[in-house]
Amino acid sequence: MKQHTLLMPLDMHLHLRDGIMLENIASLSAYSFSGAIIMPNLVPPVSTKEELIAYKERILHAVGIEAADDEMEEFSDNGGFEPYMTLFYQNYDEDFLAEVADELTAIKLYPAGITTNSEGGVKNFDIEEMRPTLEAMARLDIPLCVHGETDGFVMDREAEFMNIYESLATNFPDLKIIMEHITTKEAVDMLDKHANLYATITVHHLLISLDDVIGGMMKPHLFCKPIAKRPEDRDALLKVALDAHPKVMFGSDSAPHPQHKKEACGCAAGVFTAPIALQLLCEIFEKAGKLDNLQSFVSDNAQSIYGICPEFKEIILVQEPFKVPETYKGVVPMYAGESIGWSIEDVD
Numbered sequence: 001m002k003q004h005t006l007l008m009p010l011d012m013h014l015h016l017r018d019g020i021m022l023e024n025i026a027s028l029s030a031y032s033f034s035g036a037i038i039m040p041n042l043v044p045p046v047s048t049k050e051e052l053i054a055y056k057e058r059i060l061h062a063v064g065i066e067a068a069d070d071e072m073e074e075f076s077d078n079g080g081f082e083p084y085m086t087l088f089y090q091n092y093d094e095d096f097l098a099e100v101a102d103e104l105t106a107i108k109l110y111p112a113g114i115t116t117n118s119e120g121g122v123k124n125f126d127i128e129e130m131r132p133t134l135e136a137m138a139r140l141d142i143p144l145c146v147h148g149e150t151d152g153f154v155m156d157r158e159a160e161f162m163n164i165y166e167s168l169a170t171n172f173p174d175l176k177i178i179m180e181h182i183t184t185k186e187a188v189d190m191l192d193k194h195a196n197l198y199a200t201i202t203v204h205h206l207l208i209s210l211d212d213v214i215g216g217m218m219k220p221h222l223f224c225k226p227i228a229k230r231p232e233d234r235d236a237l238l239k240v241a242l243d244a245h246p247k248v249m250f251g252s253d254s255a256p257h258p259q260h261k262k263e264a265c266g267c268a269a270g271v272f273t274a275p276i277a278l279q280l281l282c283e284i285f286e287k288a289g290k291l292d293n294l295q296s297f298v299s300d301n302a303q304s305i306y307g308i309c310p311e312f313k314e315i316i317l318v319q320e321p322f323k324v325p326e327t328y329k330g331v332v333p334m335y336a337g338e339s340i341g342w343s344i345e346d347v348d
């Protein structure tokens with residue numbers, strides 16, 4: 001039986017939510033990942049130092065790790081899990097950023113109203129209005145993560161955003177800009193155009209196109225923002241992921257919603273993949289004969305781009321079918337009830 005070991009996997013784009021949902025799902029990521037970039041789009045969004053620290057404590061509590069400040073040994077069944085925290089982008093002043101810099105890993109920018117809980121995001125991309133904040137971030141080495149979609153026609157939103165990436169990249173050459181959850185050939189092409197542009201790619205966008213969402217019966221559990229695009233877009237994403245392009249990282253964008261919010265008139269956007277992401281990635285990379293590149297895609301690239309050193313964790317996967325549960329505590333995962341090709345055998 002084929003076996004593959006991954007060291008310190010990192011999920012560079014994760015929604016853990018809050019309250020009961022957080023309590024229910026956080027440990028699923030903490031089980032198989034060493035750390036994750038935590039999205040700040042709560043209600044209200046995370047935008048002060050106090051909120052950020054309190055949210056991190058709630059996450060550590062939910063995954064069974066004591067908060068660091070009580071000087072207890074970290075403990076959980078499967079080693080540590082580092083929530084790499086983010087703030088919701090607003091125009092912040094440099095003193096504030098300097099004060100909070102040690103507590104966060106990145107700042108996440110949402111265009112206003114583009115996805116779940118992003119109403120307070122950026123309304124127009126006035127570079128001069130954003131300049132003091134973005135220059136301060138560059139000086140403090142705080143990366144900017146961007147949800148790159150306009151409010152145009154749904155299939156064109158990401159491609160239309162490329163000139164905003166272009167203008168951010170050229171106006172702020174010392175700022176690390178991460179194009180989050182890219183879904184198009186246009187975004188892939190941007191990677192080699194500007195030294196300071198990077199990207200995350202989800203596992204679902206490596207697997208599905210729009211056909212899988214609405215080509216037959218509509219599949220609410222595959223509905224997400226950005227929407228899955230054309231097969232040729234997926235092929236472009238696959239190419240850079242499978243080759244472990246050094247500017248590309250895995251970010252699941254795993255986004256849980258209660259089942260009744262997905263199977264509803266007015267279906268919430270988001271695909272829940274956290275508990276099956278590594279198994280699916282093994283299957284994709286093994287089928288393409290590129291399993292040796294998976295380590296870079298799920299950890300090494302992110303470590304060098306963000307300059308982070310996750311705690312040691314070793315995940316052993318085997319090529320043995322895994323039947324995906326129908327739900328995880330009321331959240332329906334991608335491929336619910338279906339069999340996928342790889343399983344997690346052990347975590348050390």
Ligand SMILES: [Zn+2]
Pocket residue numbers: 013015039253255
């Ligand atoms: Zn997201």
